[in-house]
Amino acid sequence: MVEIRLRNSRTRSVVPLEPTVEPGRVKMYVCGPTVYDRAHLGNARPVIVFDVLYRLLRHVYGEGNVTYARNFTDVDDRINATALARKDAGAPGTLEDLIAERSAETIAWYHADMDALGNLRPDHEPRATDFIGQMIAMIADLIAKGHAYEKEGHVLFRVRSYAEYGKLSGRSVDDMIAGARVEVAPFKEDPMDFVLWKPSTDDLPGWDSPWGRGRPGWHIECSAMAHELLGQSFDIHGGGNDLLFPHHENEIAQSACAHPEGDFARIWMHNEMLQVEGKKMSKSLGNFFTVRDLLDQGVPGEVIRFVFLGTHYSKPMDWTEKKRSDMERALVGFFRVTHGIEPADVPPKSFVALLANDLNTPAAIAKLHELQREGDFAELKAAMSVLGLPSAEEVSWWQGARRFNSVLDSPEFALRLNELANRWQDLRIQRDFASADHLKQRAEAAGIKLWVSAGGANVEAGPDFDPAKLEGLL
Ligand SMILES: Nc1ncnc2c1ncn2[C@@H]1O[C@H](COP(=O)(O)OP(=O)(O)OP(=O)(O)O)[C@@H](O)[C@H]1O
Numbered sequence: 001m002v003e004i005r006l007r008n009s010r011t012r013s014v015v016p017l018e019p020t021v022e023p024g025r026v027k028m029y030v031c032g033p034t035v036y037d038r039a040h041l042g043n044a045r046p047v048i049v050f051d052v053l054y055r056l057l058r059h060v061y062g063e064g065n066v067t068y069a070r071n072f073t074d075v076d077d078r079i080n081a082t083a084l085a086r087k088d089a090g091a092p093g094t095l096e097d098l099i100a101e102r103s104a105e106t107i108a109w110y111h112a113d114m115d116a117l118g119n120l121r122p123d124h125e126p127r128a129t130d131f132i133g134q135m136i137a138m139i140a141d142l143i144a145k146g147h148a149y150e151k152e153g154h155v156l157f158r159v160r161s162y163a164e165y166g167k168l169s170g171r172s173v174d175d176m177i178a179g180a181r182v183e184v185a186p187f188k189e190d191p192m193d194f195v196l197w198k199p200s201t202d203d204l205p206g207w208d209s210p211w212g213r214g215r216p217g218w219h220i221e222c223s224a225m226a227h228e229l230l231g232q233s234f235d236i237h238g239g240g241n242d243l244l245f246p247h248h249e250n251e252i253a254q255s256a257c258a259h260p261e262g263d264f265a266r267i268w269m270h271n272e273m274l275q276v277e278g279k280k281m282s283k284s285l286g287n288f289f290t291v292r293d294l295l296d297q298g299v300p301g302e303v304i305r306f307v308f309l310g311t312h313y314s315k316p317m318d319w320t321e322k323k324r325s326d327m328e329r330a331l332v333g334f335f336r337v338t339h340g341i342e343p344a345d346v347p348p349k350s351f352v353a354l355l356a357n358d359l360n361t362p363a364a365i366a367k368l369h370e371l372q373r374e375g376d377f378a379e380l381k382a383a384m385s386v387l388g389l390p391s392a393e394e395v396s397w398w399q400g401a402r403r404f405n406s407v408l409d410s411p412e413f414a415l416r417l418n419e420l421a422n423r424w425q426d427l428r429i430q431r432d433f434a435s436a437d438h439l440k441q442r443a444e445a446a447g448i449k450l451w452v453s454a455g456g457a458n459v460e461a462g463p464d465f466d467p468a469k470l471e472g473l474l
């Protein structure tokens with residue numbers, strides 16, 4: 001079986017995935033969105049990254065042997081604020097109805113947007129509000145074990161009771177207090193202690209609990225849902241690196257203290273941020289556009305997905321128009337040569353090995369280019385599907401991306417073009433630049449463009465290309 005190696009943020013090293021909780025089965029939890037508004041483009045990054053991992057796991061372990069859970073956080077002041085504003089504007093229904101309506105509409109948008117990017121739905125999509133009972137039980141257990149305390153209707157986690165606190169983010173509790181903006185509140189024993197449960201006012205959603213009517217803190221939601229759905233030990237926990245501290249540090253503390261006999265998550269994976277001019281794309285900075293904005297502008301979901309895959313998940317990245325057009329052109333080329341071709345039964349081993357090496361999607365894309373250059377179109381088609389790209393028959397936008405004639409559209413023609421690109425590349429590798437340039441000039445005169453990019457030599461025939469001229473070039 002292929003060995004999958006992943007970077008574990010907790011040990012800061014790339015480690016083999018060893019699914020020994022239940023041999024041969026892999027369980028993964030990823031922090032999902034707070035459902036108060038449309039997903040921005042940055043929110044799509046973890047979805048795509050962990051979808052590719054999910055597909056790779058299903059390929060290696062078998063579809064029925066992978067369990068993927070990603071939550072919806074539907075307890076949040078921002079959801080309440082939208083509902084309150086609607087109520088003030090005269091919308092019918094109780095505040096509770098309006099809150100439920102807002103969550104439901106946001107989840108429907110999320111599904112539509114993420115589906116359009118070619119993501120599979122996880123096996124479980126728990127909503128926090130369906131697991132309040134489990135959260136209350138976990139909080140009560142933490143109090144009984146001395147890891148949490150109640151004060152003025154709040155329940156707080158006693159950070160100093162867990163010696164390993166800070167291990168994930170690599171900071172000591174004292175450094176955190178010195179450096180962080182921690183909320184000092186009269187009901188806290190220690191400024192680092194964080195909220196597990198807080199009181200709700202009568203006009204806001206709340207649930208009855210041993211500590212009065214209230215609602216859970218954000219961190220306990222993921223701990224309780226992951227435990228309920230995946231058990232006390234599971235293989236992978238993912239999310240953006242903006243969640244590393246405090247959210248994931250707190251999840252670990254809660255789960256390790258409530259279930260000391262388990263490991264909670266064995267590998268912690270974090271995707272880097274989508275940035276805008278060096279800053280995280282985020283709602284609070286206002287420097288965002290939504291996935292829906294791009295789709296509405298006519299950027300195909302597959303292109304958005306492919307642009308993300310062009311950068312390794314552990315590197316920050318920007319969305320640029322150049323990336324969009326480069327990746328769109330590459331994808332059109334792949335669709336063109338694989339159209340009507342029966343895919344290979346399995347993707348090439350060398351391709352899977354690249355993904356198994358800490359999800360090296362840029363190297364996997366370079367491999368797609370290589371398969372195309374070598375005319376291995378059936379393998380190319382099989383490899384594309386592991387990345388979650390549709391087959392050329394499932395989408396049609398690419399056919400309109402350039403004006404093709406029947407010759408240009410044929411796999412045979414694509415093969416000839418690739419032969420030309422290979423010959424040009426060989427001349428360059430042999431440092432025979434005079435012959436390479438001569439070939440390039442003749443190709444250009446015939447309406448064929450040759451150029452080099454990170455993936456190697458590229459070739460493209462313009463719409464006014466005369467196929468008869470190709471013969472003279474080869
Ligand atoms: N710019 C970004 N790039 C990559 N991932 C991001 C980015 N912004 C948020 N995420 C991820 O999106 C997921 C959903 O996050 P969440 O719902 O908390 O986002 P949000 O509150 O809408 O975003 P923001 O951080 O903009 O306020 C998390 O895994 C988070 O790490």
Ligand SMILES: [Zn+2]
Pocket residue numbers: 030031032222247251
């Ligand atoms: Zn979480």
